[in-house]
Amino acid sequence: MERHGSPGLGPRNDTASRVQKPESATDKAAKLAALKARVSAAIGTTKAKGGLNVGLHPALEDIGQWKPGDPKSASGSRSRNDASKAQPKHKPLDLSGPSQEEIKNNPYFDANLGAPGAKPRQTRQLIFNQKGKYIQQANALRRQAALEALKKKIAAGTRKVGIDEDKDVEKNFAVEAPPDVEWWDEGLIDGKNYDDIENPQALKIDTEDSIVTRYIQHPVPIEPPQDKNVPPPKPMYLTPTEQAKLRRQRRMADLKEEQAKIRLGLVPAPPPKVKKGNLMRVLGEEAVKDPTAVEARVNREIAERHDKHVQTNEERKLTKEQKHEKLAANQEKDAAKGLRMLVFKIDSLANGQHRYKVSVNADQLALTGLVIMHPKQNLVVAEGGEWSAKHYKKLMLHRINWTENLPSRDKDAQNDALKQWLRAENEGGDLKDLAENRCRLIFEGEVKSRAFRKWGSKVCETDAEAREVLSKSKLENFWNLAKSTH
Structure with a gap:
């Protein structure tokens, strides 16, 4: 099988890989002669010198001398040339690396790891220290060390002073001898000691220059004002x-x-309490002998007990004067807890019943204030206790129907001094339409004291008259407030 790939993995065709026969003495001599010839050609034909002007070894002195008639050296060189010619030529290794196109097409390439086209590393420049830099740092360290040493010295001195002070404190624990005369007795004794205390002539108690007098000051206790408004405790049901x-x-x-x-x-x-249900058990034989008389007796006793019960209740009831006194006392207690002021604005008071209810209820609730009747607007100022103010507010805002109009009474009809705008009828004799009449609360709050001594009313034709009446109680600002309220 043929091998492909790197030439290093295939068979090597060189002289070293071949099986060679053992060399003879002649071949060894030839190789030594060839080696000497190459060395001589490299260093020249002259005798070389070693380092430090020391001559070469005697065995190397004839190196470089070539003998022309030496067949062994010629045969050795010939054999090496033949071996080099017989070795095949290989392609040199490409160490240039992949091209830019191959880098872009490689899906596993990471540009952060560096590439041939990456930015080269910048070299850092040399930074020289200024002259005297480390000298200044050394001086600063010396000053810091001197400051720390000074602090330790001061702390040691402070501790030493504290120890000395503690020694002085221990001396202060010693009990001092009592004075000859106490400071609170100096003005009562005519002398510098208590030797003459038994002598009445030496005491300054009843003398003119004595500090003891018969006048004693007892401050008047003042109740805190907030206690007046504290609600009473609720009863437990x-x-x-x-x-x-x-x-x-x-x-x-x-x-x-x-x-x-x-x-x-x-x-x-x-006596036994006889009822119709127990008469047989209480009376016994008497009831059996004469039932009619017993029943009449029982009815009479029942009536007597009822009359006694009714009489006791009547005696326990308060009279009319006592009721008024009790109501007045409760109203005074209510006002003592704190005063409240109410200011109402009424569009029209043409209905006489409205004027009557406003004034009569104020008197019954022990309110003080003023009713100002004006052609365009009417002002009611009331002041009193919290309970009275609460009931009067409910009357003015909910109980009175201000849109109702009734004919004037005979007394008002015959009164020529009554203004036309205060009459229930107009000039034609018809009742005025009060469908748009309203009552509005424009102010409510606590006041320190009463501004009026009693309840009254005043008819004012102009705004100047109304302000003048209110200015006597310093309440003229309420008239401007009523005019700005719609």
């Missing part, structure tokens, strides 16, 4: 089962107390 249990326990305690009084003879024993 009980379930029906808990209420029945408490009632049962309370009645049992009252019964035991009543029984103890009866045993001691303090109160007489109560």
Whole structure:
């Protein structure tokens, strides 16, 4: 089988691969002569000198001398020429590498690994240090070392001073001797010690220059203002089962107390409580003998108990004056917690009932304020406690129907001083249309004190008059606020 590929893997046709016969002494002499001839031709016919002007070895002195009649050397050279002619010529190895076209067509080539056309590596230039660079660095290190040494020295000195101070502190723990006179007694003793304390003449207690007087100042306690607005604690509501249990326990305690009084003879024993359901069991034989009389007796006792119950309830009720007093006291307590101001804007007060409700409810709720009646707008300013303000606000915004209009009363109809724009009827005698009449709350907030002493009303024809009335209470800005509110 023939071999293809690299010539190094095939048979080599050279003289070294052939089987040669053992050389004789003549052949060896011929080869030595040929070797000497080549060396002589290379170094010249003159006697060469070695290094350091030392002569050659005696065995190499005749190297390079060729003898013309030497057949052995001629035969040796001839045989080598024949061998070189007989060896076949091979194609030289191409070390140029693949071409650019082959590199582009190779699917496994990575351009990042480098290629013949890649950017060559740049050589770094030499950078020389400036003169004195390392000297400056050395000086800086020396300064840093000196600074650290100075810090250590200062710290050592500080620790030493601290130790000395601690020694002084230990000395301060020694208890000092008490003074001859305490500082709080210096103004009460006529002297520099307590030797004459038993002598009343040496004491400055009742003298004119004594620091002890009979006047004592007691500061007036002021309650914090925020405590007025603190809501009261809410009561704890009980379930029906808990209420029945408490009632049962309370009645049992009252019964035991009543029984103890009866045993001691303090109160007489109560008569038996006879009802229609237990009359046979309580009265017994008496009920059997005369049932009609027993039934009449039971009915009479039931009526008496009912009348006593009703009478007790009536006695427990408050009178009309007591109710008013209780309501006034509650309103004062409500106002003491904090005052609130309400300002309402009403388009028209032509209906007389509206004016009546506004004023009467304010009086009943203990409110102070003012009603300003104007042809274009009406202003109501009310101030009072939180509970009263809440109810008045509900009245003005929800309870009163401001679109309702009723005929004027006879008293208003006969009053010539009443303005035309305050009458329920127009000039033709027909009722005015109040379908667009509204009441709006334009301000609500807390105030420090009341601006009015009582409730009143004022008729103002112009804006200047309205502002003048409100300016007395420093509330004229509410009129401008009402005009800007739509």
